[in-house]
Amino acid sequence: MMTDVSIVLMIIAAALIVSSIFVGIYGGKKGVLIASAMLMLGTITFTAGCSARMDVNQNGQGQTAKTTVHAMDLSNGATGGEGVWAYTVKNDGKNEIQVKFKEASVYLPQNWNGKISVAQNDSGLSFYATADYEAYQQEGTEGGLLFRIGMTTKAKDIPIDNVRLIGSFDDNTYYITTPSDVQAYVKNGQPSTEYEQLYKGVNDTVLTMSSVNPK
Numbered sequence: 001m002m003t004d005v006s007i008v009l010m011i012i013a014a015a016l017i018v019s020s021i022f023v024g025i026y027g028g029k030k031g032v033l034i035a036s037a038m039l040m041l042g043t044i045t046f047t048a049g050c051s052a053r054m055d056v057n058q059n060g061q062g063q064t065a066k067t068t069v070h071a072m073d074l075s076n077g078a079t080g081g082e083g084v085w086a087y088t089v090k091n092d093g094k095n096e097i098q099v100k101f102k103e104a105s106v107y108l109p110q111n112w113n114g115k116i117s118v119a120q121n122d123s124g125l126s127f128y129a130t131a132d133y134e135a136y137q138q139e140g141t142e143g144g145l146l147f148r149i150g151m152t153t154k155a156k157d158i159p160i161d162n163v164r165l166i167g168s169f170d171d172n173t174y175y176i177t178t179p180s181d182v183q184a185y186v187k188n189g190q191p192s193t194e195y196e197q198l199y200k201g202v203n204d205t206v207l208t209m210s211s212v213n214p215k
Contacts, residue, residue: 069119071130074099074112084151084172085120096205100213103169106149106176107209109201116146116198124150129195132185144195145183147202149176149210167212176210178202 073080074097078089081101090098096107108116117130125148132144152158153171166174184195 069117069126069128069133071114072116072118072127074108074114074116080118081120081125085125096209102213103172104149104151104166104174104212105210107205107211109205112198112201115194117144124148129184129192129198132183132192132195135185135187135192143183143185145179146195146198147176147178147206149174151175164207164210166210169212174210174212176207178207 074089074091076089076091076093078091079087081087084102087099087101090100091110091113094110097110097113099106099108115130117128117133119126119128127146127148128144129146130144133142134144136143149166150158151172151174153173155173158165158173158175162178162180164176166176168174182191184191184199186192
């Protein structure tokens with residue numbers, strides 16, 4: 001719908017601009033004034049058409065895509081995510097928690113249950129320490145990121161720094177990235193101990209057990 005509107009606006013703009021040229025040439029002094037007004041209106045209409053088209057290109061729905069962070073349910077059988085990132089949780093309450101996607105799995109420590117949040121965007125899933133993320137949000141900033149899991153069909157799109165390859169399935173390559181800066185919430189000069197404990201799990205469990213699911 002929005003794509004159609006943008007095209008119509010751009011066609012009208014083109015017609016106004018072309019018409020203004022003829023009016024300016026053949027319309028005398030009054031024609032020059034009318035042509036100037038038509039040219040201005042054409043420019044404004046063209047800009048509106050480009051803006052509408054840009055909004056569609058950003059997320060396909062006529063508005064800028066926004067990432068929503070929410071608490072992650074890690075109980076057995078819980079589901080979440082969409083598309084290639086749709087997942088099912090397998091949790092026996094004893095061993096590592098498996099977050100199973102269609103082609104890959106991520107294993108999380110048991111002590112993460114009830115403490116992490118997740119967000120999905122075009123590039124994958126981001127996992128946050130909930131308490132740290134919310135503390136940063138109260139200050140109007142971002143933080144609390146533990147790691148991201150991404151997928152690409154192009155090797156050049158894989159980040160260079162702080163990355164670990166999970167594996168490949170058909171043409172899809174899965175990888176995990178960890179933040180290069182401090183993400184723990186800092187209060188009175190002291191970083192969050194909960195974030196530090198959760199981040200230790202990234203190194204001890206997530207990075208060692210994540211895998212591509214067998215066919």
